[in-house]
Amino acid sequence: MKEFIKYIFKIIIIAFVIMYVFDEVYSYTFQNGTPRNKIQKILQLNNHHYDYAFLGSSRTENHIDCELIEKLTGKSCINFGISGGTIGDMLILMTIAESKGITFNEVFLQVDYSYNGSGISNNFRASLVPYINDKVVKHQLIKNGENVFYNYIPFYRYLKYDKVVGFREFFSVLFNKKPKTDLNVGFAPKIGQGLAVSGKLPDKFKAENEELTALFRLMEKRNTKLTCFTAPYCKNIENRAVMRTLKSRIPDLKDYISIFDDNPEFFFNCGHLNIEGARAFTEIITEDLIQPTKINL
Amino acid sequence: MLFNSIAFLIFLPITFSLYWFLLKKSTKGQNILLLLASYFFYGWWDYRFLILIALSTIVDYFIGLSLEKEQVDKKRKLLLGLSLAFNLGLLGFFKYYNFFIESWIDVWQNIGVQMHASTLNIVLPVGISFYTFQTLSYTIDVYRKKLKPTHNFINFATFVAFFPQLVAGPIERATNLLPQFFVKRNFNKERAISGIHLIIWGLFKKIVIADGCATYVNAIFSNYETLNTLTLCIGAIYFAFQIYGDFSGYSDIAIGTARLFGFELMRNFNLPYFSRDVAEFWRRWHISLSTWFRDYLYIPLGGSRGSKNNQLRNVFIIFLVSGFWHGANWTFIIWGALHAVFFIPLLLRKQNRRHINQVSKNTLIPSFSEMFKMLKTFILVTLAWVFFRADNVSMATDYLKRLVLNLNFKIEYLTIERYNVEMFALIGIFILLEWFNRQKEHPFSGKFKWIKITGAMLMLILFGVYSNHQEFIYFQF
Numbered sequence: 083m084k085e086f087i088k089y090i091f092k093i094i095i096i097a098f099v100i101m102y103v104f105d106e107v108y109s110y111t112f113q114n115g116t117p118r119n120k121i122q123k124i125l126q127l128n129n130h131h132y133d134y135a136f137l138g139s140s141r142t143e144n145h146i147d148c149e150l151i152e153k154l155t156g157k158s159c160i161n162f163g164i165s166g167g168t169i170g171d172m173l174i175l176m177t178i179a180e181s182k183g184i185t186f187n188e189v190f191l192q193v194d195y196s197y198n199g200s201g202i203s204n205n206f207r208a209s210l211v212p213y214i215n216d217k218v219v220k221h222q223l224i225k226n227g228e229n230v231f232y233n234y235i236p237f238y239r240y241l242k243y244d245k246v247v248g249f250r251e252f253f254s255v256l257f258n259k260k261p262k263t264d265l266n267v268g269f270a271p272k273i274g275q276g277l278a279v280s281g282k283l284p285d286k287f288k289a290e291n292e293e294l295t296a297l298f299r300l301m302e303k304r305n306t307k308l309t310c311f312t313a314p315y316c317k318n319i320e321n322r323a324v325m326r327t328l329k330s331r332i333p334d335l336k337d338y339i340s341i342f343d344d345n346p347e348f349f350f351n352c353g354h355l356n357i358e359g360a361r362a363f364t365e366i367i368t369e370d371l372i373q374p375t376k377i378n379l
Numbered sequence: 380m381l382f383n384s385i386a387f388l389i390f391l392p393i394t395f396s397l398y399w400f401l402l403k404k405s406t407k408g409q410n411i412l413l414l415l416a417s418y419f420f421y422g423w424w425d426y427r428f429l430i431l432i433a434l435s436t437i438v439d440y441f442i443g444l445s446l447e448k449e450q451v452d453k454k455r456k457l458l459l460g461l462s463l464a465f466n467l468g469l470l471g472f473f474k475y476y477n478f479f480i481e482s483w484i485d486v487w488q489n490i491g492v493q494m495h496a497s498t499l500n501i502v503l504p505v506g507i508s509f510y511t512f513q514t515l516s517y518t519i520d521v522y523r524k525k526l527k528p529t530h531n532f533i534n535f536a537t538f539v540a541f542f543p544q545l546v547a548g549p550i551e552r553a554t555n556l557l558p559q560f561f562v563k564r565n566f567n568k569e570r571a572i573s574g575i576h577l578i579i580w581g582l583f584k585k586i587v588i589a590d591g592c593a594t595y596v597n598a599i600f601s602n603y604e605t606l607n608t609l610t611l612c613i614g615a616i617y618f619a620f621q622i623y624g625d626f627s628g629y630s631d632i633a634i635g636t637a638r639l640f641g642f643e644l645m646r647n648f649n650l651p652y653f654s655r656d657v658a659e660f661w662r663r664w665h666i667s668l669s670t671w672f673r674d675y676l677y678i679p680l681g682g683s684r685g686s687k688n689n690q691l692r693n694v695f696i697i698f699l700v701s702g703f704w705h706g707a708n709w710t711f712i713i714w715g716a717l718h719a720v721f722f723i724p725l726l727l728r729k730q731n732r733r734h735i736n737q738v739s740k741n742t743l744i745p746s747f748s749e750m751f752k753m754l755k756t757f758i759l760v761t762l763a764w765v766f767f768r769a770d771n772v773s774m775a776t777d778y779l780k781r782l783v784l785n786l787n788f789k790i791e792y793l794t795i796e797r798y799n800v801e802m803f804a805l806i807g808i809f810i811l812l813e814w815f816n817r818q819k820e821h822p823f824s825g826k827f828k829w830i831k832i833t834g835a836m837l838m839l840i841l842f843g844v845y846s847n848h849q850e851f852i853y854f855q856f
Binding site for chain 1: 399566568571572575579797829832833836837840841842843844845846
């Protein structure tokens with residue numbers, strides 16, 4: 083039995099050494115490699131200033147062409163929209179931005195069904211784990227229910243979230259593989275038309291989104307204006323009337339849900355514009371929310 | 380509880396320690412511990428279904444005792460019938476009730492008669508097909524007087540619920556497993572180490588090969604209408620390796636775990652993709668099930684004796700039943716029928732026992748003819764797997780139609796943001812490992828044992844799928 087236990091210990095030690103070595107290698111690579119997502123991007127920025135930042139889910143990432151805004155206004159712009167991103171994700175992103183000394187003149191947050199959500203999305207959580215030694219990141223993960231005990235088991239976090247920060251992503255960072263999205267502007271357009279032309283908004287909205295309240299507070303503290311907007315949906319979206327409730331929750335909400343009711347050619351699917359739609363929407367939002375006061379053509 | 384879960388990683392050493400340190404001197408104590416551990420293992424998934432295992436155990440235990448006492452043939456048959464009715468009734472209700480109702484309604488609707496479906500929302504208890512077959516084999520063997528019934532209820536209950544093989548086999552025969560509960564087990568270092576090796580090898584097959592392939596298979600089968608011939612071929616090949624890695628990986632972990640407790644389970648897979656014909660494939664694939672059907676169905680039906688017509692009938696019955704055993708869906712029945720069709724030419728030409736030995740036993744690489752035969756068998760088996768994997772028959776036929784007619788061989792980028800061919804490197808490594816270790820149970824032996832173990836650990840850690848891990852496919856059967 084003694085020999086058997088020794089044998090098992092040998093195997094455990096081999097596993098532990100592999101995990102320890104690769105934990106170090108992965109962490110170093112993710113922290114120092116060329117950024118491949120918006121979290122890596124923001125974590126590597128220091129004392130930077132953007133005039134405008136757009137926050138939200140894929141309905142921001144696919145819709146706001148910051149390059150066009152920069153061209154129209156002459157001001158710097160970044161799209162921090164993340165596919166599947168929640169308001170909780172955006173709150174953390176802005177908290178990290180604050181800790182890194184990144185400042186903004188004005189921030190725009192896309193809100194719709196996301197108002198009903200809470201907490202952070204899985205992909206976002208996974209993208210944060212390589213930076214768990216960062217004080218702010220660690221605090222935010224704990225706050226969002228993550229058991230950071232795994233920080234003490236080498237490589238466990240990379241196994242747990244291997245889909246997002248596993249060996250495929252590790253090699254992509256290591257070999258400087260370009261991300262699909264240009265992270266300097268953050269716009270990731272959809273190409274094509276009308277794959278699905280229906281959708282549904284929630285039946286009701288909850289009374290308060292605490293993360294949104296916290297985000298307003300954070301922006302106020304930093305003297306940054308936060309404007310909420312709803313991006314367009316296709317004409318067939320169900321439960322449109324529910325937007326009245328959302329407007330009562332966020333009185334200053336800019337609602338663009340129906341601006342393309344007569345332009346089905348602008349939609350990739352009911353919740354997402356294609357590149358033509360995105361550019362048209364960007365022009366509208368620039369003129370509407372930015373140009374009147376700040377345009378500098 | 381899954382073998383590839385943290386819960387099992389905690390459960391196994393605790394059970395092992397209690398078994399060998401605390402109860403070392405008491406075989407009875409060890410058996411009680413195994414019984415409790417097995418019920419805990421199963422109850423972790425859903426404790427409500429423990430009642431079914433307990434009922435199956437009680438019914439077959441007492442029927443076994445009654446069979447021993449009863450000498451009148453008619454009454455013995457009645458007792459056997461009772462066991463069959465109970466076990467197959469359980470299986471029929473939980474696994475096939477909805478299928479029969481829906482098929483019945485479909486038949487009537489096809490001739491214009493409207494009927495209302497009254498199907499139930501029945502949850503299929505994990506492993507029901509495995510433990511009911513195991514208890515059935517006990518009763519049938521007692522009925523045939525091949526086995527003396529046990530008077531020890533604890534040992535019998537532990538035999539039925541033995542956790543390493545409870546939910547997905549190997550389906551053990553009472554003649555092999557039950558006597559092992561009666562003998563004193565002494566810890567054997569070599570056996571335990573071989574168990575650990577099998578567990579590592581099984582985890583590699585499951586976590587690296589099967590779950591790795593599953594990501595691609597799911598993406599390909601759910602978007603097959605938009606994909607080309609090359610991708611659909613790759614999808615079928617990946618599924619062939621997914622199901623093999625998944626099920627044989629489970630079996631290896633089960634056999635390895637049993638060895639840690641001093642038990643020897645039967646080998647369930649023996650390199651099936653190196654088979655030179657379909658008959659050989661069935662001697663190497665899910666051996667515990669195919670031998671079960673051979674002994675309790677095929678041979679009683681007459682087997683390969685009698686007229687050609689009877690032989691053909693028997694082959695069709697055994698393959699159709701084998702397909703149906705896998706699940707209540709026409710896709711499984713067609714999968715079984717296809718294998719019968721592949722097997723029959725061999726039977727008619729009396730070539731079904733041509734390849735008994737291991738391929739290329741004394742050579743390093745196979746001959747051209749052997750390679751061709753293996754490839755041909757693999758293609759046939761893989762074609763049949765499409766039915767096994769598809770949600771329904773029309774999906775399977777559409778898939779195959781598109782595969783044949785599309786004729787576009789461009790490498791495609793899938794919705795999972797990977798190229799369709801990316802998994803081939805790992806599959807290639809896996810095939811080579813299996814080929815060069817085909818005389819052994821697992822690759823971890825010889826001079827470079829520790830290098831091989833380190834390599835396997837490295838691949839498990841780096842290339843394993845953990846965040847999106849798939850349940851073992853055979854749990855649903």
